[in-house]
Amino acid sequence: MEQDVKRLEEELQADLQKANTAEDIEALRVKYLGRKAVVNQLFAKVPTLSGEEKGKWGRGLNLLKGTITAAIEEKIKGFKGKEEKIDLTYPSKEFDKGSKHILSVVSQDICSVFEKLGFSIVEGTEIEDEWHNFSALNIPLDHPSRDAFDTFYLDLAQKNTRQGKFLLRSHTSPSQARVMSEMKPPLAVVSPGRVYRPDQVDASHSFMFHQVEGFAIDKDINFAHLKGVLLNFVRLFFAPDTNLRFRPHFFPFTEPSAEVDISCFICKGKKEKCSLCKGKGWIEILGCGMIHPKVLANCNIDPKKYKGFAFGMGVERPAMLKYGINDIRLFYENDVKFLEQF
Ligand code: DAH
Numbered sequence: 001m002e003q004d005v006k007r008l009e010e011e012l013q014a015d016l017q018k019a020n021t022a023e024d025i026e027a028l029r030v031k032y033l034g035r036k037a038v039v040n041q042l043f044a045k046v047p048t049l050s051g052e053e054k055g056k057w058g059r060g061l062n063l064l065k066g067t068i069t070a071a072i073e074e075k076i077k078g079f080k081g082k083e084e085k086i087d088l089t090y091p092s093k094e095f096d097k098g099s100k101h102i103l104s105v106v107s108q109d110i111c112s113v114f115e116k117l118g119f120s121i122v123e124g125t126e127i128e129d130e131w132h133n134f135s136a137l138n139i140p141l142d143h144p145s146r147d148a149f150d151t152f153y154l155d156l157a158q159k160n161t162r163q164g165k166f167l168l169r170s171h172t173s174p175s176q177a178r179v180m181s182e183m184k185p186p187l188a189v190v191s192p193g194r195v196y197r198p199d200q201v202d203a204s205h206s207f208m209f210h211q212v213e214g215f216a217i218d219k220d221i222n223f224a225h226l227k228g229v230l231l232n233f234v235r236l237f238f239a240p241d242t243n244l245r246f247r248p249h250f251f252p253f254t255e256p257s258a259e260v261d262i263s264c265f266i267c268k269g270k271k272e273k274c275s276l277c278k279g280k281g282w283i284e285i286l287g288c289g290m291i292h293p294k295v296l297a298n299c300n301i302d303p304k305k306y307k308g309f310a311f312g313m314g315v316e317r318p319a320m321l322k323y324g325i326n327d328i329r330l331f332y333e334n335d336v337k338f339l340e341q342f
Contacts, residue, residue: 005061012071014181016072025076033065039068046058099339102331103331104319113233116236120190121190123191124169126168127154127156127166129164134149136177137174149197150198153165169193185219185308187308190214196207214308216308221309222290222307242262244263252292254290254309254310255292257289259284260311262289296308
């Protein structure tokens, strides 16, 4: 018995030294004081001892149990003391902070320039119906320009016959039709968002990209207002000395229609080998025009009383121009090394 106790005491000292964590100490408590623990095993031997020995070791083991309990408690106290010494002023580990995607930044920058010019922001819906995506915008069901716009159709229950099938919108222009149908002029609205096209993906095309649509409607709106708004926009967004060029074009929803180029803000039209404009001096950025009277009428606005201008631009292209990005796919690959640069 004497030897057993001695061995136990030695083992306890060694174990106490090794115990460094709360779990270690709990394991010690279980090992020495638990129900099936070593001390209880020794207690079980007492009844087998002779009369005198019984009394001696009965008391001895009780004392031992007290000593072990005190030693473990002492250890716990020391450990708690250490825990409380944690330096709360120590700087924390740096954690990864997210940030806005560059396309969100550029889209918001575009919109905030128009906000400064008095436009409100109204987001449209990504799932559109044929009425808003095509027919209301004067794109008839059999118009050839629908080929480039026929995107991804969805198998949803139709609400009524005029709305037609549902699809992922191919441009942000349907936002015009929605706002015009729901709000009364005067209106000046920009509408940003994702659009979809049946396009093969390459360095400058994607089946999904972003646009910002804009339009204004009032009694005396004319083409000069459109020019003024766009000139202000490009000068605030690109560079203060940017110029504009309007080229006649066709869009079913505007008449007359134009495509707009900005003067090259890198070479100012002076470099034959300019990497941006390729020596042309001009870069195409958007489509625009005076809203077709049929579109106004389709959206319950009297074309005899009201006129309007509209424009639509991509977000990727101005972002690529402004930040010198040469491949549209970089925007969508989510490579942190690319995204972190902005
Ligand atoms: N919706 C046209 C497109 O995606 C862009 C556009 C052109 C919008 C002329 C307009 C506009 O509002 O007037 O190609």
